[in-house]
Amino acid sequence: MGSDAEARTMMLKVRHKSQIADGVFLFELAANEGGELPPFTPGSHITVTAPSGQKRRYSLCNDANERERYLIAVKQEASGRGGSLSFTKEVMEGDTIAVEPPANEFEMAKSEPTRLVFIAGGIGITPIRAMILHCLRHGKENFKLYYFTRTPEMMAFRDEFASSSFKGKVVLHHDNGDPDRAYDLWPVLEQQRGAHLYCCGPRGLMDAVRDVTGHWPDSAVHFEDFVGASAPHADDKPFEVRLAKSGRVYEVAAHVSILDTLRRHGHVLASSCESGTCGTCRCRFTDGEPDHRDLVLSDDEKRHDIMICVSRAKSSTLTLDI
Ligand code: FES
Numbered sequence: 483m484g485s486d487a488e489a490r491t492m493m494l495k496v497r498h499k500s501q502i503a504d505g506v507f508l509f510e511l512a513a514n515e516g517g518e519l520p521p522f523t524p525g526s527h528i529t530v531t532a533p534s535g536q537k538r539r540y541s542l543c544n545d546a547n548e549r550e551r552y553l554i555a556v557k558q559e560a561s562g563r564g565g566s567l568s569f570t571k572e573v574m575e576g577d578t579i580a581v582e583p584p585a586n587e588f589e590m591a592k593s594e595p596t597r598l599v600f601i602a603g604g605i606g607i608t609p610i611r612a613m614i615l616h617c618l619r620h621g622k623e624n625f626k627l628y629y630f631t632r633t634p635e636m637m638a639f640r641d642e643f644a645s646s647s648f649k650g651k652v653v654l655h656h657d658n659g660d661p662d663r664a665y666d667l668w669p670v671l672e673q674q675r676g677a678h679l680y681c682c683g684p685r686g687l688m689d690a691v692r693d694v695t696g697h698w699p700d701s702a703v704h705f706e707d708f709v710g711a712s713a714p715h716a717d718d719k720p721f722e723v724r725l726a727k728s729g730r731v732y733e734v735a736a737h738v739s740i741l742d743t744l745r746r747h748g749h750v751l752a753s754s755c756e757s758g759t760c761g762t763c764r765c766r767f768t769d770g771e772p773d774h775r776d777l778v779l780s781d782d783e784k785r786h787d788i789m790i791c792v793s794r795a796k797s798s799t800l801t802l803d804i
Contacts, residue, residue, distance in 0.1 A: 492519075494581045496573055497551065503631075503638040505558040506605060507570045510551050511581060518549045524612040525588035525680075525706065528552060529754060531580040534568035537754050541609035541682070541706070542584060543639075547619055552581070555638050557605040565756070587759070588682070588706035590616070595702070596676035598625035601667070601691055603683025607638055609706055610682055627652045628670065630687065632659050667694055674698045682706040705777075721795040726768055726803050740790040740802075749804075751790070758792035765790050770800035 498510040511528075513519060524546050527539045544553035558570040573579060588609050598617065602610040607629055617625050627648075631637040633656050643652045657663040671679070671694045679702060681691045688705055695703050718736045723743065725731075734743045741753055741763055754762040758776035767788050773796045776789035790802070 490520075490583050491580050492583065493578050494519075494552070496575050496577045496579060499573065499575050502555060503640065504633070504635045505570075506555055506636070506638045507558070508553060508555045508638075509573065510553055511579070512551045514578065516550060519552060520583040521549065522546050522552075522584035523586050524590055524616040525609045526584040526586040526612070527588075527609070528554065528584050529582040530554070530569065532565045532569040533572040534565060536565035536568065536756070537582075538565040538569060539754075539757070539759065541588075541612070543608035543611045545615040545619060546612060547616075552584075555605060555608050588680070588704060590680070591678055591701070591704070593678075595678040596624065597678075598622070599670065599677050599679045600625060600627040600629075601679065601681040601683070601687070602627065602629045603687035604631055604636065605638065606681075606683030606687070606706070608682075610680060611639060613680060623651075625651060626670075628655070628665065628667070629653070630655050630657065630665055630683070632656060664690070667691065671695050671698070674702060678702045678704065680704045680706075718794060721797070722799040723795070724769075724799055724801040726801050731799070734794070739792065740788075740794070740800075744790070753791055756791040758789050761789070763789055763791045766803040768801045768803050770795055770797040772796070772800060 493514065494511040495514050496509055497512045500508050502508045522542055527541045529537050529539050531537050540554040540556055542552050543555050544551065556566055556570050559566045590613055600610045600614065610627065614625065614627060627643065629637070629643060629652065634640060637654065640654065643654060655665040667690065671691070679695060679698065681688060681704070720736050721734055722731050723734050723740050732743050732747055734740050741751060741756070744751055752762050759778065761778045764787050766786055772784070772788045773794040774784050774788065775792040775794070778789060779787055
C-alpha cells in the first residue's frame with residue numbers, strides 16, 4: 483500500500499444521495515467547505531472507502547467541467563463482496579468519506595474520429611455519461627449511445643437519455659433477462675468507418691462487443707470493465723495455493739479468492755479494487771497454471787504474474803512467490 487493516490491486521499495462530504503433506478507444510488511461528493519476538487523477527464527474513476535473498510539472504484543458520471551463536485555452512481559450488488567452493499571446502505575447525506583483523487587484508465591482518444599459509438603450495459607453507463615456530456619459541451623454531435631439494461635426500472639438516467647434532446651442519438655434496450663432478446667450489435671459494428679467505440683458494462687456484454695469488433699483496429703476500441711472480470715464462474719473449482727517462501731499450502735474454496743483465502747490465514751496483503759482492474763494485488767507465481775481474470779496484465783506479464791484478487795488456477799496447485 484502507501485501509493486501516491488492513497489497519500490493524497492481527501493475527506494469529502496456526501497452532499498446528496500438519491501435512488502435513481504432499481505438498486506442504483508447517486509452520490510454527490512464535495513469538499514467540506516466547498517471549493518474546487520482535483521480535476522478529472524471523462525472516463526475517470528475515484529476510489530472510495532466504504533464503511534466496511536473495503537475500497538471500491540466508481541466512475542465519475544458528471545461533466546468534467548464541473549469543478550466543485552463528483553457524482554458517482556453505485557449499484558447495490560447484494561451478491562458482491564460487500565463493498566457496494568455497505569456503501570449504498572450505510573453512507574448517508576452529510577457523512578464524510580475517504581476518496582482517492584481521480585484517475586483515468588478509460589481515456590477518450592485525442593484524435594477526432596468520424597463518429598463515436600458508446601455502448602453501456604447496466605451501471606456501465608456512468609463513465610459513458612461523462613463522455614457524452616463532454617461531447618455535448620464541445621459541440622460534438624457525431625455520437626450514438628446504445629444503452630442496455632434488463633428492465634426499464636434498472637436503467638439509471640433513463641429519463642435523461644429518453645428525452646427529446648437525445649432523439650436519434652440514443653438506443654435504449656431491455657432484454658428482460660432473455661438472451662434471445664439481446665440487441666443485435668452486428669449491424670452497428672460491422673463497419674468501422676473511422677469510428678471509435680467506448681464500451682463499459684458487464685462481462686457478457688464486453689465479450690460480445692469484443693467478438694464483433696475483432697476486425698476493428700485496436701486503437702479504435704476502448705473498454706472499461708466496470709464490474710471487473712472478477713465475476714465468479716458457476717463452475718469455479720477449489721484448488722491449492724502454495725507459498726514458496728514458507729512452504730505453506732492452503733485450499734482456495736470454489737467461491738473464495740486467493741486474496742481472501744490468504745487473509746483468512748493471517749497474511750497481510752495489499753489490495754484496492756478487488757476486481758482485477760487496479761494492479762495492487764499483483765503477485766509472482768513460480769509453478770502451476772493460472773486462470774487469469776484480470777484486466778491489468780499483458781500477455782507477457784501473465785507468464786509470471788497473477789492478480790490474486792480475481793484470478794484462480796487451472797492446475798490443482800498454484801505456487802506463489804510469497
Ligand atoms: S486489488 Fe486491484 S487488481 Fe487486485
